[in-house]
Amino acid sequence: MSRPPRETAAAPEPKPGRRASQRPTIRDVSRLAGVSRMTVSRVLSDPELVLPTTRDKVLKAVADLGYVPDKTAGSLSSRRTGFIALMLPTLTNANFAAVAHGLTEALREANYHLLIAYTDYDMAEEERQLLNLLARRPEAIVLTGAMHRRNASRMLMAADVPVVEIADLPSQPIEHAIGFSNYQVGRTAARYLLDRGFTRIGALAASPDGEVTDHRGEERMRGFEDELRLARLPTDAVLRHGSAPVSFHHGATAFRALVEAQPDIEAIFAVSDLSAVGAVMEAQRMHIRIPDDISIMGFGDFEIGREINPALTTIHVDFRALGLRTGKMLVDMLASDATPAPSVVDVGLRIVERASIKDR
Amino acid sequence: MSRPPRETAAAPEPKPGRRASQRPTIRDVSRLAGVSRMTVSRVLSDPELVLPTTRDKVLKAVADLGYVPDKTAGSLSSRRTGFIALMLPTLTNANFAAVAHGLTEALREANYHLLIAYTDYDMAEEERQLLNLLARRPEAIVLTGAMHRRNASRMLMAADVPVVEIADLPSQPIEHAIGFSNYQVGRTAARYLLDRGFTRIGALAASPDGEVTDHRGEERMRGFEDELRLARLPTDAVLRHGSAPVSFHHGATAFRALVEAQPDIEAIFAVSDLSAVGAVMEAQRMHIRIPDDISIMGFGDFEIGREINPALTTIHVDFRALGLRTGKMLVDMLASDATPAPSVVDVGLRIVERASIKDR
DNA sequence: GTGACAAATGATATCGGTCCCATCAAAGGA
DNA sequence: TCCTTTGATGGGACCGATATCATTTGTCAC
Structure with missing residues (x-):
């Protein structure tokens, strides 16, 4: 094959390093707005740091390009993924679903995202799922159920992020626990x-x-x-x-x-x-x-x-409140870089008396 | 404060570039095993490519260090996050939870992880959540419910990943749809x-x-x-x-x-x-x-x-099967890099006759 | 006018993997 | 014997952000 004829206006062909994605990156935004990448980053994460005029230029470029920042890249760089891992036995149980809802609600404002895995009550699956979760580098791990395999426990201890066991107070908590017995x-x-x-x-x-x-x-x-x-x-x-x-x-x-x-x-x-x-x-x-x-x-x-x-x-047992409380605790914990001492909270039980029981 | 006395054996102090994490990286594994990083990567993603002896060395190093690969980094590099996004109105509805279960099951074998968001039936929330999801660069997006805001639809079209609307056949599908009317x-x-x-x-x-x-x-x-x-x-x-x-x-x-x-x-x-x-x-x-x-x-x-x-x-309506089917479709779709034509599948309905109705 | 300091912005290294291509050894064919 | 092919491994660039530090600009006091 012969070399194609020289182009009239040599387009500044993007280096073919890897297959190029169509999606705009922060670099595209910065070019369009005529600022540095850092300034774009600031506009999106802490707008106060940037002059209003600059900010508007950037936001316009963001809108024009339909730019959506890539949290994968951001996470890698900042070493904060914004993920909280949640392991449940199943989602098809109203109470566990309520836990997830409560957690989500508490985490939403702090802009954390729940990463849910469930085990179908299978402990081998728990271990596999735990590995999957850890590979995503969650900033905290919430577990339901006090039973874990040896290996799972070890992985959790080594994970070096807050671990909260909820809905079931374990006899030997890994770290924090909120729940009932x-x-x-x-x-x-x-x-x-x-x-x-x-x-x-x-x-x-x-x-x-x-x-x-x-x-x-x-x-x-x-x-x-x-x-x-x-x-x-x-x-x-x-x-x-x-x-x-x-x-x-x-x-x-x-x-x-x-x-x-x-x-x-x-x-x-x-x-x-x-x-x-x-x-x-x-x-x-x-x-x-x-x-x-x-x-x-x-x-x-x-x-x-x-x-x-x-x-x-x-x-x-108020499972939704359990989720909420856990979420709030985690948000506080992650906001301050202190490592609080392990805590165990028993939220207690309440008997709800209705008509299905009659004294003998 | 005076400078501390010179250390006897100058430790090859790790460059303090950024705050160092304790967690072992692929580099630590490669050093311990005496191979290159690439070889470690191969052992973990496609072991067949590596000689058994080498493989064992690497696996031993992995085990010794308790190494868990960082999918955030992997995703960035490979441009494949392994996430499938799922947007639901709520998790506290058995049928929607069943969709999530079906999907998870189908995706598990292909090693995709579900990224769940839910809207509490609120369309403004849908838009916010969609942005959160897209920032995680899912490889496909599954939505429940045919109602979307303009903006949401536009974001979805621009996302450049397969979009499947399920459980509700929209009059104007964005791309694929599986469900019923x-x-x-x-x-x-x-x-x-x-x-x-x-x-x-x-x-x-x-x-x-x-x-x-x-x-x-x-x-x-x-x-x-x-x-x-x-x-x-x-x-x-x-x-x-x-x-x-x-x-x-x-x-x-x-x-x-x-x-x-x-x-x-x-x-x-x-x-x-x-x-x-x-x-x-x-x-x-x-x-x-x-x-x-x-x-x-x-x-x-x-x-x-x-x-x-x-x-x-x-x-x-078999919601679990709906999730399963959607998951299988996505796995196939993502495995072949072809872009199949948009499809709309009506899974139909079935009346289940029980005793609560009596002919007049 | 000039120096000190704060505010706004930019340059560059880096996060931890994988892609792409190069290298090298072993095997096979002419 | 030498060349080609295949298999195993390594080197270095790169993915797209942010952390860190440097630079520039503006403000104010003296």
């Missing part, structure tokens, strides 16, 4: 039912030996059983049925199984409102009257519990 | 009720003039009313009540208001199963028999609808 949830539920005078008390949970395990639910059951034992009551009506995660349907089938196995049951605690609501629905179908024949309580205070008939007694 | 949902619901012989037909929706607007729900209502009009039936029992987003409680209050205003109502379509379930619960409290006195149907096929008594007739 699922064990106490169980004990509180049992205590509540005992105080109401019940003696044939059961519970509905998922079986812990399936493919996935609901550690949080299992903790609740442990507390529940302990409290029953302290009262010298049998725990044989604590039914672990089907596999996690629990659902309305889980509650329905588990309830039927429990009632058939223990016809004299008086009161039932379900690990989750989801199960509890399912149980109430199944009871309707079986013509078992709630609470006259059997009392039921749940955990989580899901909206549906308020609406069913009878309304569901439950244990309330 | 909410207008058709409304018409289908009305048609279904008409075919069952009802003539006094109502609906429950949120009021469109609150602070937030549920455009999707409003589309359903539009289709519903159109179908009624075609059948020469009045639309005066289509109740827009309370503010979006709808909830169980919304359904309960709206149901009561509708029944009080239109005592002769025979059948009701609710914009969402949430409202429909709330309505059924309120009906129980009002001793209105469903379906004997009033038939009810919803939209969305939420799990709870299957469990209540009577089980809820609804219109089903």
Whole structure:
């Protein structure tokens, strides 16, 4: 192939270093506005530093080019990614979604972005996801659930960013923790039912030996059983049925199984409102009257519990507030470069009494 | 202050260019393993290219140092961030959460990470969030909802990455679209009720003039009313009540208001199963028999609808599959550098007949 | 008028990877 | 034997921002 004829006006062809993107960079803006790149950067990150006239020139160039700054590059240079990592078991649970919402809200004003990963209750997946998250260099890490593999814990300690475990107070916090004790949830539920005078008390949970395990639910059951034992009551009506995660349907089938196995049951605690609501629905179908024949309580205070008939007694934890509080704490923490001492905050529980329980 | 005494063995102090991070970089790994940075990079991204002996040396160094590659830097260099952006109205809706799950699952194997933003049904927020997302240079953008501001649309067109609108087929797709028509949902619901012989037909929706607007729900209502009009039936029992987003409680209050205003109502379509379930619960409290006195149907096929008594007739859309499908499409699209022609896929609807409707 | 100081702006190195091409050794063919 | 090809590895530029420090300009006091 012969060399093409010399061009009339040698265009200052952009060096073909790498495949060029069409997208304008800060350099394009600076050229168009007739200022340095640094000035453009300042206009976008701290406008006060720049004279209004200069600022306007720059903003016009930004608008004309449709420039959107590249935070990837910015993050690398400033060593601040603006990411907060959040690891959840699942998003399809209203309470965990509420955590995410609360967090986002708190982080929005400080211009942090949540980087969400979820594990589907699978601990091996947790480890993989954690690596993915860490590779994005989040400025803090928020975890749900106190169970981590060795490796995961080690990676977290080495990450050198604030770590907050939420929604579940671990016995050995990695660093900060905000939440409540699922064990106490169980004990509180049992205590509540005992105080109401019940003696044939059961519970509905998922079986812990399936493919996935609901550690949080299992903790609740442990507390529940302990409290029953302290009262010298049998725990044989604590039914672990089907596999996690629990659902309305889980509650329905588990309830039927429990009632058939223990016809004299008086009161039932379900690990989750989801199960509890399912149980109430199944009871309707079986013509078992709630609470006259059997009392039921749940955990989580899901909206549906308020609406069913009878309304569901439950244990309330404000997950959205939990997210908000965590977010605020992180924003403060990241704003001051001090490293506060590890803190553990128990936000406590609240029993919400509704019509699904009737004193014996 | 006087100069400290000369050190005995001048440590090769690292140049203090910028505040040094403790975290090991690829350079540390390469030094420890005695290879070049490039070789380390290859071991981690395409191990086949490297001799097993070399590979093992590198992997050992990686493990010893606890090295976690920095994707921020990698993204900048390779111009591939591995992010897919997802914009949702909210995460606290089981169907939208299901979309996120489906997407994640499809993207996981190709090692893309979802970058989620949500708008709380607020269009100004959508625009802000979109800018945040674009600044992260996602390789594709997935949007829910066909309503965008001018500006948002323009930004999307200029973004130069695949854009997929899902869960709602827009009249003017920006590029690709996978979903269903909410207008058709409304018409289908009305048609279904008409075919069952009802003539006094109502609906429950949120009021469109609150602070937030549920455009999707409003589309359903539009289709519903159109179908009624075609059948020469009045639309005066289509109740827009309370503010979006709808909830169980919304359904309960709206149901009561509708029944009080239109005592002769025979059948009701609710914009969402949430409202429909709330309505059924309120009906129980009002001793209105469903379906004997009033038939009810919803939209969305939420799990709870299957469990209540009577089980809820609804219109089903498989949101998880929608997410999965979108994810697969994107993975294919991004793997081949071809730019496929814009496509619009209607995944259709399915009426799920349950006990909450009884022919007249 | 001049020096001191503050405000506005610019020049350049750098963040931590990957791309592109060069280099070198080993293998195979003429 | 020498050349070509292939496979493994390395060198250096570069991605697009910001940190840091230098420079320029303007203001004010003396």
